[in-house]
Amino acid sequence: MEQEQQNLESFLTWAAQLGISDSTSTNQPQHSFSACLGSSLCVSHFPHSGGRGLGAVRDLRRGEIVLRVPKSALMTRESVMGDKKLCIAVNKHSSLSSAQVLIVCLLYEMGNGKTSRWHPYLMHLPHTYDILAMFGEFEKRALQVDEAIWVTEKAILKAKTEWKEAHALMEDLMFKPQFLTFKAWVWAAATISSRTLHIPWDEAGCLCPVGDLFNYDAPGEEPSDIEDLEHLLSSTSIPDTILLNGDKNTMVDAEQLDSHSQRLTDGGFEEDVNAYCFYARAHYKKGDQVLLCYGTYTNLELLEHYGFLLPENPNDKVFIPLESAVYSSTSWSKESLYIHHNGKPSFALLAALRLWATPQNKRRSVGHLVYSGSQVSADNEVFIMKWLSKTCDAVLKNLPTSIEEDTLLLNAMDNSQDFFTFLEITKLMSSRDEIYTFLEAYNMKDAHSFTGLDLSRKARRSMDRWKLAVQWRLKYKKVLFDCISYCNEMLDSFMK
Ligand SMILES: C[S@@+](CC[C@H](N)C(=O)[O-])C[C@H]1O[C@@H](n2cnc3c(N)ncnc32)[C@H](O)[C@@H]1O
Numbered sequence: 001m002e003q004e005q006q007n008l009e010s011f012l013t014w015a016a017q018l019g020i021s022d023s024t025s026t027n028q029p030q031h032s033f034s035a036c037l038g039s040s041l042c043v044s045h046f047p048h049s050g051g052r053g054l055g056a057v058r059d060l061r062r063g064e065i066v067l068r069v070p071k072s073a074l075m076t077r078e079s080v081m082g083d084k085k086l087c088i089a090v091n092k093h094s095s096l097s098s099a100q101v102l103i104v105c106l107l108y109e110m111g112n113g114k115t116s117r118w119h120p121y122l123m124h125l126p127h128t129y130d131i132l133a134m135f136g137e138f139e140k141r142a143l144q145v146d147e148a149i150w151v152t153e154k155a156i157l158k159a160k161t162e163w164k165e166a167h168a169l170m171e172d173l174m175f176k177p178q179f180l181t182f183k184a185w186v187w188a189a190a191t192i193s194s195r196t197l198h199i200p201w202d203e204a205g206c207l208c209p210v211g212d213l214f215n216y217d218a219p220g221e222e223p224s225d226i227e228d229l230e231h232l233l234s235s236t237s238i239p240d241t242i243l244l245n246g247d248k249n250t251m252v253d254a255e256q257l258d259s260h261s262q263r264l265t266d267g268g269f270e271e272d273v274n275a276y277c278f279y280a281r282a283h284y285k286k287g288d289q290v291l292l293c294y295g296t297y298t299n300l301e302l303l304e305h306y307g308f309l310l311p312e313n314p315n316d317k318v319f320i321p322l323e324s325a326v327y328s329s330t331s332w333s334k335e336s337l338y339i340h341h342n343g344k345p346s347f348a349l350l351a352a353l354r355l356w357a358t359p360q361n362k363r364r365s366v367g368h369l370v371y372s373g374s375q376v377s378a379d380n381e382v383f384i385m386k387w388l389s390k391t392c393d394a395v396l397k398n399l400p401t402s403i404e405e406d407t408l409l410l411n412a413m414d415n416s417q418d419f420f421t422f423l424e425i426t427k428l429m430s431s432r433d434e435i436y437t438f439l440e441a442y443n444m445k446d447a448h449s450f451t452g453l454d455l456s457r458k459a460r461r462s463m464d465r466w467k468l469a470v471q472w473r474l475k476y477k478k479v480l481f482d483c484i485s486y487c488n489e490m491l492d493s494f495m496k
Contacts, residue, residue: 008124009121011449012043019070020069020073020210022038022067024065038057041054044289049215049289050216053213054067055289056289057286059283060284062281063279064280067211067267067278068277069275070454071211071274075206076206079110091171092444092445093169093172096161098167099203101312102192102196102204104169105177108190109168111176120146120339129190129191131190131307132307133152133184135469138462139468142470142473144400147300148339158234163182193206197269202234211276211302219295219296266278266281281293297313299313301317309468309469309471309472316479318480322352325356326352330356339479342479343486345483357383357387381490385487386487390479392483401429402477406477413463419455441462442456
């Protein structure tokens with residue numbers, strides 16, 4: 001712990017020397033060279049939303065700048081390949097993707113140890129990740145849903161293929177054996193996947209010291225109240241004309257305002273100041289965690305790229321099996337036919353089902369209703385609500401565990417002080433196959449002999465990923481359950 005604190009302090013001092021600053025002044029940082037934070041932000045721990053992250057040291061207003069990271073402080077392919085040896089070797093392997101090269105660059109710098117220019121930054125990177133490509137067979141199976149298992153298999157295969165493709169380059173660079181392993185590769189790939197930020201000149205993105213300490217918030221509502229708008233306008237370089245313009249240019253103004261508010265509520269590289277700039281995306285009280293939106297992701301995508309999921313993710317989607325006739329009844333893409341996080345079918349799914357449930361020879365005549373989101377008829381609506389409810393129910397019944405069992409299992413994982421208590425709680429579950437598989441995988445068949453003992457590190461890591469898998473599948477099941485409730489409510493309204 002003390003070592004970690006020391007690493008953090010030397011990292012922040014190093015960052016200040018590179019010009020990274022959370023000062024609101026556009027010129028020089030207001031505080032001393034000894035640390036880059038303290039004017040707006042501080043590194044803090046947020047156990048329920050991302051662990052280590054950045055907290056507000058004072059009240060922050062939406063739209064105000066909270067961090068600047070100069071281009072020279074960004075770790076990019078370009079900046080690392082200033083090293084001649086690396087540059088010559090990489091140029092001989094032109095078939096590698098830009099992301100593969102950035103992974104090699106990261107491992108190369110890790111291999112340079114203390115002599116690396118990035119050493120203080122590299123020291124504070126996480127030691128492990130929980131992205132899907134790191135899931136073992138047991139954790140993958142724990143996802144239970146074919147789609148999620150398939151995405152995991154694809155992620156593992158992609159990591160293995162890319163590692164093999166990059167092997168010759170890493171050998172040319174005479175990497176030490178520990179940096180040539182698949183384990184090292186997935187660590188570096190996970191670092192790149194979960195921490196890089198977009199830059200316009202390189203699709204591999206950049207590692208952004210300090211800027212990569214912001215934890216994630218899902219995209220939310222754009223500012224709507226007048227106070228927010230006034231603040232946006234007064235705190236930026238938006239020309240006064242926008243403020244003063246009357247009705248005649250409302251559309252143009254709204255568009256301009258929208259693009260400014262997008263820019264203001266997120267991070268991005270800004271050419272004019274040659275730096276990555278981060279703005280508060282909401283009003284924050286002193287002590288609050290300051291968050292950044294990395295993009296719009298479902299929970300499965302968050303797991304795949306970042307190794308976490310959100311308990312309440314407004315962008316989550318659940319796909320259910322549909323007959324091919326449903327897909328062919330409309331021109332909407334498969335990706336648009338899903339159930340929202342709150343159990344409501346998507347606009348396209350409802351419309352596709354309404355058309356599919358209409359006799360072929362009548363579809364043309366009801367097209368205008370369907371495409372405007374209206375019901376076709378009471379009979380049609382009752383039919384599709386019954387069908388949707390039955391389909392969701394069948395999916396739920398086909399899965400090896402129920403919502404109740406998953407909830408119990410998660411409670412056991414959360415509340416057990418030791419492994420013995422965990423096992424005691426799980427005895428309440430009707431099916432314990434999964435638990436026995438876990439015990440067997442870690443040679444703990446005689447679990448009672450482990451009373452009071454902690455799990456091995458390997459078993460603990462597996463349990464962390466197992467927990468993520470259970471959280472994911474539970475959320476998936478709850479969405480299906482909520483969809484059934486939604487259908488039942490709709491059916492009830494037809495009975496009245
Ligand atoms: C860019 S880093 C953010 C800083 C990171 N917490 C750290 O300690 O270095 C992204 C990683 O933080 C974690 N994370 C970010 N937002 C999160 C959230 N809302 N809930 C849980 N974990 C989150 C995930 O592990 C993710 O891969």
